[in-house]
Amino acid sequence: MTDIHPGQRVAVLADAQNLYHSAQSLYSRNIDYSSLLDKSVADRNLTRAIAYVVRADSPDEETFFDALVDIGFETKIRDIKTFGDGSKKADWDVGMSLDAVTLANHVDTVVLCTGDGDFSRLCSHLRHEGVRVEVIAFKESTADELVEAADNFINMSDRQDTFLL
Incomplete structure (x- = not known):
């Protein structure tokens, strides 16, 4: 695996729901997406x-x-689904994974901004394909298997002034 170098091509995939809920439950604050993108690209x-x-x-x-777009993110928006029993679901796991696999041939590094352990298998797959995988999330709400599956993990809790508004 390669380390970070200036010529690397990077894709940043941010699971906004996961980050939002983690930031709210841990710190009652919001994510600074401008800093998140800046630190991800490095x-x-x-x-x-x-x-x-x-x-x-x-x-x-x-x-x-709109702010995400202004910062430099392309947004993929899904409507929340409410089921007959009142439960709600709206996750992007499959969509994020498909995008990461599709982008793998065009980038050197994929930065996953999520703590969701469901992405650990994706990390293993991408690394097997020769893609560096970095994860940026809050350690307290990140699955251990995701941290272990990545080449690098950045704990947003260690840098609250950078990653939180």
Whole structure:
């Protein structure tokens, strides 16, 4: 595996729901997506930045989606699904994974901004394909198997002033 170097092509995939809920439950704060993108790219060549978001009809969400675009993220938006029993579901695991696998041939590094352990198998696959995988998330809400599966892990809790508004 290669280390970070300036010529690397990087894709940043941000699981906005996972990050939002972690930041809220741990610190009652929001994510600074501008800093997140900046630190993810780390003076390398950004190929693509995608934020996976869920529309839940909250008042400020369109403003948030627009802000992500202004920062440099492409947004992929999914509506929240409510089931007959009242439960709700809206996750992007499959979509993020498919995008990561598709981008693997075009980048040197994939940065996953999520603590979701479901992505540990994706990390193993990408690394097997020769892609460096970095994970940026809050250690307290990140699955151990995800940390272990990545080439590098950045704990957002260690740098709250950087990653939180």
